[in-house]
Amino acid sequence: MRLDDGGALDFDYLLYAVGSTAARGMTGSEHAWSIADLDGAESLRTRLRQLPAQAPVVIVGGGLTGIESAAEIAYRYPSLDIALVSRSVAAGLPASSRARIHDKLANAGVALHTGLRVTAIRAGGVDTDGGRLPSDCTVWAGSLAVPDLALRSGLPVAADGRLRTDDALVCLHHRRIVGVGDAVAPPAHVGAHLRMSCQAALPMGAHGADTVLAMIRGQQPSSVSIGMTGQAISLGRRDGFIQAAHRDDTPAAFALSGRAAAVVKERVCRFTVTSMRFPRAYRWLPGATPSVPVPPPVAA
Incomplete structure (x- = not known):
């Protein structure tokens, strides 16, 4: 395994657990704050504290991260004008649940701009296919991406860059590498329902550890089996x-x-x-x- 400083480490077994981060393919993404890591969250907090009353804040993304971010900012900073823009909000939930979340966000003071596609992020606003929304602080809560480490390392990857594994989370063609978490793509029959989430990553990590122990002992690792709640x-x-x-x-x-x-x-x-x-x-x-x-x- 090569290191950034040019060195290398030998290994008997390697656990690939690089996680996920915010996708940054959007034009002008450098003008947005991300909460995908601790540094980004702390930087966003500093920015929010600097804003004057009634300053517009726009959250891009209607998934769970966007919903929670909009609600938390509205709760912590009630003097700010909070807006959430996305094609849909809580799209994976039933219609009745989506309606209740919409109402709760509205009651919290979050203006919802649904049915819009964000085309670019500017220093002073967010461009959508329905016009520009002014913003003194834009929060990126859109899609997630995985690091390209597996691809750069010549390991087998799925179309989205996740490491491909077998049922036991062992890397295909590299049997001493075990993958866990958001950056791993196990076969569909055991992993198609596992969305990028703590709920899936925790048991994947535990199962990955069991898999490594089984291989060290010369045993056959078991197939991963994770149910969502x-x-x-x-x-x-x-x-x-x-x-x-x-x-x-x-x-x-x-x-x-x-x-x-x-x-x-x-x-x-x-x-x-x-x-x-x-x-x-x-x-x-x-x-x-x-x-x-x-x-x-x-x-x-």
Whole structure:
């Protein structure tokens, strides 16, 4: 494995866990703040604190990151004019759930501009196919991308650059590399429902560790099996929305909102930290499909 400083490290097994980051293909993306990493979030906080009352702030992206960002900024900085622009908001949820989230964002003071496609980001605004929205602070919460490390390393990748693995998360053609998290593309029958999320990355990381241990012991690693439970959305500190899902991540009938949903969301976040402190106690929901046998490991 080559390092940036020109050196190299030998390895018996390598865990590929480079994660994801904000996609930056948009024209003028350098004018937007991103919360995809800690440095970006701290920079955004500094900028928001500098803005005068009534300054326009535009969040680009109607997924969960955009929804939570818009609601949190509106809660923390009520004097600012917050707008969210996207073709759709909470597109993966049922129509009734989308309507409730729209109402909650509006009640929080977030102006929704839906049905619009952002074409460019400028220093003082956001260009859309419906005109320009003024902005003193633009927050990019659009699509995610993965680092191109696997591609540059000559490893097998999917069309979006994610590392291709088998059912056990072992890299195809490189049997001493195990991939986990957002930057990995396991076969569709075990991973098609796994969206880029903490909910999928945590059990993938745990299973990847089990896979490495199995190969060290000369055992056949088991197929990954992860079931999803739903989507927990923060809408500020006192409100939230929980959309239950089946194990294949299709929406279920149950949904929870209000203060109770905010408490559930907080517990989800705290569980993430707790699970890292006590890894041996960590368990996850298995997937809806039965495990599929994988071939025994072969030395690279």
